[in-house]
Amino acid sequence: MLSKAAALHRFPIAKPRVTFDPPQIGWVKEATKSNKPWKSYNDSAPGARAGQAPTLMRTMADGSKRPVKFDGIQGDYMIDRKWAVVNRPRSRAQILRQSEVLAQHRLIGTWEVPTPVEKTKALNCSSR
Structure with a gap:
């Protein structure tokens, strides 16, 4: 029995994994009403609510x-x-706000764009 206890003593003690509370996602009313294509595109995002x-x-x-x-x-x-x-300044400010809040909550954000042309623009903006 002593040899088994001595063998167990050689293993390092596993440290518990750090866990974080799930993010508290709130929902606010969107007052934007539009028949433009961008509105239906945004409203159809995964997990979106009308x-x-x-x-x-x-x-x-x-x-x-x-x-x-x-x-x-x-x-x-x-x-x-x-x-x-x-x-533009307003767009850059929104990106910085989103980036900061995602870091605070330890989450990942995704930009979704509708076309390959817009994807190229987004990639070019992020490399500046």
């Missing part, structure tokens, strides 16, 4: 919290659909 947007709460530097919207959710992935990829 008239609502999934949100994550971003913790600001002062400790306050603000919601950050996405278009859908699939498993652990937050989805944001872009009908057209544009490189």
Whole structure:
């Protein structure tokens, strides 16, 4: 019996895996009403709800919290659909907000675009 106990002593003690609480995904009302193609494209994202947007709460530097919207959710992935990829201050600010809140919640975000042309634009923006 002593030899078995000595053999067991040689194995390192397994450390428990770090686990995180599941993200608290909220839903906010979307007031945007449009018959444009981009609206139906965004509304058909996986996990989307009609008239609502999934949100994550971003913790600001002062400790306050603000919601950050996405278009859908699939498993652990937050989805944001872009009908057209544009490189403007408002678009860049949205990307930075989404990136920050995803990092805070240890989640992954996915951009979905409708065409190969828009995919190329998105890839070119991300390499700058």
